[in-house]
Structure formats: C-alpha cells, structure tokens
Amino acid sequence: xxxxxxxxxxxxxxxxxxxxxxxxxxxxxxxxxxxxxxxxxxxxxxxxxxxxxxxxxxxxxxxxxxxxxxxxxxxxxxxxxxxxxxxxxxxxxxxxxxxxxxxxxxxxxxxxxxxxxxxxxxxxxxxxxxxxxxxxxxxxxxxxxxxxxxxxxxxxxxxxxxxxxxxxxxxxxxxxxxxxxxxxxxxxxxxxxxxxxxxxxxxxxxxxxxxxxxxxxxxxxxxxxxxxxxxxxxxxxxxxxxxxxxxxxxxxxxxxxxxxxxxxxxxxxxxxxxxxxxxxxxxxxxxxxxxxxxxxxxxxxxx
Numbered sequence: 001x002x003x004x005x006x007x008x009x010x011x012x013x014x015x016x017x018x019x020x021x022x023x024x025x026x027x028x029x030x031x032x033x034x035x036x037x038x039x040x041x042x043x044x045x046x047x048x049x050x051x052x053x054x055x056x057x058x059x060x061x062x063x064x065x066x067x068x069x070x071x072x073x074x075x076x077x078x079x080x081x082x083x084x085x086x087x088x089x090x091x092x093x094x095x096x097x098x099x100x101x102x103x104x105x106x107x108x109x110x111x112x113x114x115x116x117x118x119x120x121x122x123x124x125x126x127x128x129x130x131x132x133x134x135x136x137x138x139x140x141x142x143x144x145x146x147x148x149x150x151x152x153x154x155x156x157x158x159x160x161x162x163x164x165x166x167x168x169x170x171x172x173x174x175x176x177x178x179x180x181x182x183x184x185x186x187x188x189x190x191x192x193x194x195x196x197x198x199x200x201x202x203x204x205x206x207x208x209x210x211x212x213x214x215x216x217x218x219x220x221x222x223x224x225x226x227x228x229x230x231x232x233x234x235x236x237x238x239x240x241x242x243x244x245x246x247x248x249x250x251x252x253x254x255x256x257x258x259x260x261x262x263x264x265x266x267x268x269x270x271x272x273x274x275x276x277x278x279x280x281x282x283x284x285x286x287x288x289x290x291x292x293x294x295x296x297x298x299x300x301x302x303x
Contacts, residue, residue, distance in 0.1 A: 001085040004069040004120065006038035009049035011087045012064075013056050020057070037083065038064040070096055070116050073103030074123055082126045089134040090117035093176065108152065110145045114138075122153055125185040131157075137177045141256035150253040154245065159183040160231065162255065163220060164196045168206035175279045184227065191244045193234060195220055196259050205275070238262065 001019075003011045016036060023029050036058060040046040046066040053061040094113035101109045101116070108119050114135060121131050139146060140162075153159060163180040170178065183189075197220070199205075206212050223240060225233035236242060238261045248255065 001035055001087065002037040002039075002083040002124070003088045004039050004086065004124075005088050005090040005117065006040045006049050006064065007045045007089070009038065009052040009064070011089065012036055012038055012049070013052055015085075015087060016053070016056050016058065033058060033060075034063075036061070036063060039067050039069040040064070041066075041068045068100075070100050070113070070120065071103070074105065074120065075103075077124055082124055082129070084126055084129050086121050086125060086129070086131040086133065088117070088121070090114050092134075092136045092138070092178075093174070108145060108149050112145075115146060115149055118149055118153065122157060122185065125157075127186045129185045130183070131185075132180065132182050134178050135181055137179065137256060139255075140179060141254050143252070147253045150255060153183065154189040154248065154253070157183040157185045157189065158187045159189045159192055159255075160227065161193045161195065164194060164259075165212075166197060166199055166206075169212050171205070171207050175283070189245050189248075191242050192248065192255070192257070193231065193240065193242050194257060194259070195223065195240045198239065236261075 001012070001015050003009075006012060016032070019032050019035070023032055036053070038049060040049055043066060046064065050061050050064050053064060090113065092114040095111045096113055096116060098111075101111050104110075104116060104119055108115075110116060117133075118135070118139065121133065125131060139150075159181065161180075161182040163182075165178045165180065167175065167177055170176070197216070200213075200216055203210070219239070223234060223237075225231040234240065234242075239259070241257075241260055243257045248257070251257075
C-alpha cells in the first residue's frame with residue numbers, strides 16, 4: 001500500500017489500523033510491516049510521518065521516503081515499484097517546478113500537481129490494483145490535458161465511484177470543493193456511480209473546530225455493496241445516481257455530473273453569502289500576491 005503524498009501519515013495509519021485486524025501471527029505481522037510505503041516531499045511532515053508510524057507499530061519505517069514522488073520519470077518505475085493499493089490526498093492547486101513534466105508522456109504533460117499524481121497513480125498500480133484519492137472539482141470538469149488524462153483513466157481503469165463532498169471539508173486550509181475517487185485498474189469503466197455526501201442535520205458548514213466525522217459515512221458504507229459482483233446491490237436514491245460511459249464521453253469526459261434527483265439550489269442565507277464573499281476575496285488576494293511574486297522573480301532574473 002502506497003501513499004505517494006503522505007504528509008504526516010494519516011492515511012497510512014488508518015490503513016495500518018484496518019489491516020492489523022487481519023494479523024493473527026508473526027508471519028502476518030511481517031507482511032504488514034513490509035507492505036506500507038509512503039513518500040513525502042517536505043522535511044517536517046516526513047519526519048512526523050516516520051514518528052507516527054513508529055507509534056503505530058511499524059518498527060522500521062524505512063519505506064517512507066523523503067522525496068518528490070513526481071520528480072521520478074514515469075518510465076523509471078519498474079515492476080517492483082508497482083503496488084496493490086494507493087490511498088492519498090495529493091496536493092491540489094499546486095504547480096510543479098519546471099522540468100518535472102518532462103518525465104511524463106507528451107499527451108498528458110502538465111505542471112499541475114494533482115493531474116500528474118493522477119497519471120502516476122494509474123501507472124503505478126498493479127493489474128487489479130485499487131486506488132482511492134481526494135481530488136478537487138477542477139479535475140472533474142477541467143478540459144485540455146485534464147480531458148486526456150480522464151479519457152485514459154476511464155479506458156484503463158474502472159472508475160466505479162465518486163463521492164462528492166460538501167463545502168468546507170478542508171477548511172480553513174482551502175475552500176475548494178473536493179471529491180473521493182475510487183477506481184480499479186485493468187478493466188474499462190462502463191458507468192460511474194455518484195454519491196452526494198450531505199451535511200449532517202443542523203450543520204451548514206465544516207470548520208477546524210467542527211470537522212467532518214467518520215461516522216457521517218455510515219450511509220455510504222451501508223449503500224456501498226461489493227465490487228466482486230459489480231456493486232449489484234446498489235440502488236439509486238436522492239443521494240446516489242449512475243452515469244453511463246456513453247454519457248460521459250458525450251460530455252467530453254466531464255466527470256462533474258450533477259445529482260439528477262435535486263434541482264439547482266442556491267443559498268441566500270446572509271451568513272453563507274458573506275462567508276462566500278470573504279472566501280472569494282481571500283482567494284483573489286492570494287492570486288494577486290502569487291502574481292506579484294512571479295513578476296518580481298521574472299524581473300530579478302532579467303537584471
């Protein structure tokens with residue numbers, strides 16, 4: 001199991017706790033110890049991840065590398081690097097330094113971090129390997145290179161489920177809407193199931209002190225079914241719907257498919273409107289600051 005953007009190791013720790021329930025003897029424990037891999041670009045999160053794994057029983061967490069996963073050209077990943085499972089929340093909204101994209105095929109070459117991670121994950125999975133990752137709305141509806149990446153993903157993998165998360169899941173770090181994508185490598189996608197995750201009763205938004213809780217996903221777990229029978233037990237409801245590959249192809253591989261069971265809703269609550277306005281203002285200011293930095297660097301390099 002690999003997290004190629006592991007941060008402080010939260011996904012890996014959850015996987016360890018889940019897998020340890022299957023450990024019955026020292027041989028099982030040895031398999032678990034050897035099955036956890038991770039890569040983290042930044043030094044402090046890498047150190048915290050290693051510590052986190054030590055605290056959760058991984059005796060020698062040497063498979064947690066301090067590196068930029070994307071810096072390694074795609075062709076350099078050998079059969080020994082392929083994995084059965086990828087669980088990750090890759091950085092989104094980021095841009096890789098010049099030259100990183102040269103290690104990827106020309107038709108999907110981009111500097112956008114989240115897009116490159118999607119290409120990498122698809123490549124690094126073994127046949128029948130499974131992936132679950134967090135991606136922003138922009139990946140779902142984006143065009144150009146994003147379209148080609150999605151077309152290849154749907155041709156090579158079964159993207160069986162997209163869980164659409166509400167606003168604020170990653171507040172206060174970002175207000176970007178996010179999604180959970182689940183796919184298995186080896187067979188093309190025939191249809192995609194969507195599940196719109198609601199706020200719990202009485203909640204209008206998440207924040208740092210009142211985050212999303214794992215118990216909120218009990219409804220998805222009850223609805224999920226089994227991949228072995230093609231999720232035959234799944235049924236459409238006000239939160240769940242299915243979209244055929246033909247419909248997605250006709251939409252130019254746009255995966256931003258709206259819930260057909262509800263109309264367009266727009267909140268006119270003053271608190272929501274003011275919060276949205278503040279968020280947009282902050283995002284605009286951040287973009288201005290970023291442009292200033294880029295221009296300053298460009299001018300400095302010309303002197």
